[in-house]
Amino acid sequence: MTGASGTAPYASEITDLIGRMTVEEKFGQLQQLSWTGDTGPGEGQTHEVETTARAGLLGSVLNVTGPRYTNHLQRIAVEESRLGIPLLFGLDIIHGYWTTFPIPLAQAASFDPGVPARDAEVSAGEARSDGLHWTFAPMMDVTHEPRWGRIAESGGEDPYLNARLAAAKVRAYQGDDLAAPDRIAACAKHFVAYGGAEGGRDYNTVDVSEARLRNLYLPPFKAAVDAGVATVMAAFNTISGVPAHADPRTLTGILKEEWGFDGFVVSDWTGVHELIAHGFAADGADAGRLSLNAGVDMEMVSTHLADHGTRLLAEGRIGQERLDDAVARILRLKFRLGLFERPYADESAVITAPTGPARAAAREAAARCMVLLKNDGDVLPLSTGTGSLAVVGPFAASTDLLGTWIAPGADGFPAVTVLDAVRAAAPAAEVGHAPGVEAQGQDTGGIPEAVALARTADMTIVVVGEPAEITGEAATRADLALPGAQRELIAAIAATGRPFVVVLVNGRPLTVA
Template sequence: MTIKKNIFSILLLTFAVFNITAQEAIPEVEALLNKMTLDEKIGQLNLLTPGGGIATGSVVSKNVELKIKEGQVGGLFGVSGPEKVRQAQEIAIKNSRLKIPLLIGSDIIHGYKTTYPIPLGVASSWNMELIESAAKMAAKEATADGINWNFSPMVDISRDARWGRISEGSGEDPYLGSAIATAMVKGYQGNDLSNSQTMMATVKHLALYGAVEAGRDYNSVDMSKVKMYNQYLPPYQAAVDAGVGSAMTSFNDIDGIPATGNKWLITDLLRKQWGFKGFVVSDYTSVNEMTAHGLGDLQAVSAQALNAGLDMDMVGEGFLTTLKKSVKEGKVTEEAITIACRRILTAKHQLGLFDDPYRYSDTSRPEKDILTTENREAARKIATQSFVLLKNENNVLPLKKDAKIALVGPLANDKNNMLGTWAPTGDPQLSIPVLEGLKNVAPKARISYTKGANITNDGEFAKRVNVFGLRVDIDTRTPEAMLSEALQNSENADIIVAVVGEASEFAGEAASRTEISIPPSQKKLIKALVETGKPVVLVLFSGRPLTISDEFTLPVSILQVWNPGVEAGNAIADVIFGDYNPSGKLTASWPRNVGQIPIYHSMKNTGRPAPTNRFEKFKSNYLDSEISPLFPFGYGLSYTTFEYSDLVVEKKKITQDELVNISVTVKNTGDYDGEEVVQLYLKDEVRSITPPVRELKGFKKIFLKKGETKTVSLTLYANDLKFYNSNLQFVSEPGKFVVFVGSDSTAEMSAEFELE
């Protein structure tokens, strides 16, 4: 009876001091908090890495085992394997005073051991069921290896292809990005976080990280609230609405205050406006880095971060070493520390760690759950749906399986670049290179391979790219000798397949580029191959949109494959030989040149809008370039063709709360079965703040057999007509709306309706 009274007293105190309801309080957590010293509470706010994996900074934690024993660690990352994770948990359970289990985190960005395409590639599938299933597979593999907390999804909107981390996100559009964020959270977390095959997801990077100035990583962001709310924040909010368990702050500042210490961002927006119930972790040493931003010493910035609402400090140990002093000096309160500690303990409770701290340490699981045949087949399917056919010169593709092929290029037989950036848990040597894949899918094809060129001839650049291992291998032969060999090899071929583009670490964190074209060494190779007069297919690898205007004007076919993952070669062969008809659509506009950046489909009109493809003085255009992208958002070809007709808007006038039902007829008019992504864009003709030219507000991926016709239904909901006005109110305003439906963001078929 006394115990029950004590627990009830704790709950009442919690309600009074921390403003949470008794229903939300977890008795086990509250009882534990009541036993904890200030030092032990601070210890739970400390996230460390013992090293051994790929770090995202230069700092590696020291004396980790001792700190765990002393109750100074809330979680670890960079640790994997059931045995190692069990060992870490045993240190905490058997040696620390309160026996609190650890969170075990990791960056599972695009698959665990079974890597699938980089997120920008997966997004190009426009297939939410596929994306959710991919995340579910990643969770099953990662949890089999002891990991219970994932630093994904990254949902940062980016309109700047120079930024290396555009590869980790879903592109430029908030509507599509929100759908993908939702699918990934559901895939990782499932319906029950205590299920040992699910893991807690982390939405990152809060916020606006994709809008860094000059496309340079870790740089400043300066943005109006209106643009922020309408264009950049929706995917983060979608992840919160989907129940994401944690959030990670970004490296950039917002309104002059670094995100990690930004109270408006973490407390006012994330928690109060969006109702986020989870915990917030910093990015790698981003608390400490607030000092370099100019906000004070480690004690000052640590206090600012905690007071802003940050709960866990990744690696920097500013919380561990300064918060107790700040409590004594009145700069932070113990209540604030208790609140942060409660959130972390609640996450551990949700994961079932208090019931069984070893639930993720089943040594039988890795063999049966990781890199299985079934998982590799799934990765292959995901990859085929991510590829985007950019050009099909004279309908050369698909190739016949008995063709005589000259396979050329520095990426044609290179395992090291198949997985892509941010695949620290994958093994490149288990990947299928293109040469092997072509032979697997078309054993009767006569394939001869030559390298032809280096990825780059720039040795200094190669050193920067090779920081995580060999990605650029500069051949001992001269470029001239390699090119001569490739041309000789091509003489007897029916067709040339050139596998070219970026090495995997050309993109990713700390991998921004000012020049995003194909490297000169490969440009020279492509031009020489075209001059043979034979048909040329470019299989293009990259972690970002590239500027390929030069290559596009050549008589070549271009298949964009991103970095496809462990089944790269097999998936590429499936598409090249027609076992799968490419259906991917771009989720980021491809600029004609770097000078067009930023470029995206939902830009606004000016008072002097320019014609799309011709120069006119005193209009908003360039003297030396068209203003349209080389490839628009939503673009992607197929081996077949699709015809749109009979666009119908059910009602011409609607009230504020009514749905808008739209139908369109799509016919497969070509010679192959295929999939099409039907895309719906909306233009608000007149409103109180300037509207974008058009915005994506719906899509549906459909399959049509050749000659088949389907009527596709799409629905606009009340929120699809709303926007944040200058007072940051989420409203819809009466007036005329124009609906555009088609195969990409330049769709011309339109219809109108009016909101009363």
């Protein structure tokens, strides 16, 4: 492992700083707390963040955006704490920031590493200008399980494709210089084998052989490390009975020793605390001990290392060298990001909306990601000169097209509906609309209206799929068919004998044949 001294970048600066830190300040660097977006500076739960930062007992904050807030917290840490160590601000930026790109699974369907790379370049520039330094992406959990909601966040079932996409996205997020004003630190997640959760049930156990671990789940992470990824996130699952947050074989033996990873490992949200729920740790102190000794360097949201670390160190249950190594890894990233020289975001240079080039990049990415399943009768492409069009289905006039894990931009910059897009693309056509059914309801009372519209149209576009809320984290599905009565709508339109196309909006593979 790369410790506080040696020939690693910023070694002398890190050694000097660690030498001046108290034990409590060292454990403080290992703490990440969440900002609550519904309160402002000095209010509510954010008071804890400010107080901890002022005491020099906080290393990172997640879920805070905007220079007004990040600079406020950064000034407390830099100008009011004893050592003035800057904070690291992180956020889940999965497929876009202000500008939304297709979900990662869709990007994988392009088989083009340039697609996630362009997403990362645009996202990094927008996010860094908004006061952020770090994204919890890319996710590279190989999975063969479409019932698992987080398949939407991954590159699917192939380790080679996942590896290529992950390496491209890491390089694009981070660039050649992490201190650049348009780059952010990446995070390879979730280490490791999270995509093998039994039954597709999120957070479930994973029973995996060494061969399967090495050949299926580890290769994308190795590619990310080789690409220079700054951080790695531990997984929620167990690996052959051992929770990933307490697994020294993977976090230290493979990642840090075998691969030489010199960044730091962050826990997932309360992942350290959940060692208790796993039945692996007796209490909070035991959870903190197990996770740090296994190789976790920063604790997200739960506070067991900050609460119990000093006592654990005094009792010899945590070693001084391991503590200093974790602190050094975190400080190294802060130096690489240039936070000691330029801790504040430039409020005059903040990007607050998608730019023209960013929108063009997202549009190009979407075109690369679409998949044509079949084209019976050569009905596609549609002609803009078509006289009349029917646009039906629950997603025809819906803005729920951006997918899971959408960043702040979704609130201010919603998706254009398919209906509006068709009207814009074919201004001379007569365009009718009828939803037919709801996305998840069983009511078929609206199908006759949609069928009547289809009978009078030259072409019908049926837009069906899954709501974003049933994809992503903690969104397991047992049935992979189209939800509700959408299948009945398609069958009714097909029965008219009139030309039609089906557009699928989904975050996982569905059984639609």
